[in-house]
Amino acid sequence: MATWQCVKQCGACCHLDPAYRPDLDEYLSPEEMELYLSMVGEGGWCVNFDRTTRECRIYPYRPRFCRVEAEVFEDMYGICPEELNDFAIECCQEQIEGVYGDRSLEMLRFNQAVGYIYKEG
Template sequence: MATWQCIKNCGACCNLNPEERPDLDLYLNPEELEEYLSMVGEGGWCINLDQETRECQIYEKRPRFCRVQSDVFEEMYGIEPEELNDFAIDCCRQQIEGVYGDRSLEMLRFDKAVGI
């Protein structure tokens, strides 16, 4: 069985381009939406992502909407805890494909890490 995990030096989820996420206001409250939009930098990338290492510079203090946790996903998206693993894998695969491509090194690394 595939098990979700974040892979280092990917950063696909840090591509925050609001044009590609028109439904942000459906799952972010007004304060979170304001914070999210304030984090969008050049090319839609999060201002807290180190572009060279592809690592979050505020990882320990990142906002709630950046956390893959069962309570967060249940509240924000209505995903039951037992569904989180498969949902997170699908989300990551879609985001990695959209940012880097379905045959990218990032996708290959993710699939290997999660056991696909």
């Protein structure tokens, strides 16, 4: 069974371009939306993402919407804790594919880290 985990120096989730996330208003409060939009920088990347080291500069203090935690996902997306693992894996795969491509090193690293085995058919 695949188990979700964050893969260091990926940063796909730090690509915040609202053009690729049209449903933001469905799960962000007005205050969170304002914060989110203030974090969008050059090329749609988060202003707190260090593109050289590929790490978050504010990771311990990152906003709620940047956290993959059961209570956050239940509140924001209605995902029960039992479904979080599979949902988080799918979200990361979609985001990594959109930012880097489905055959990227980031996708390979993520799938290997979580133990995801692609099944054809």
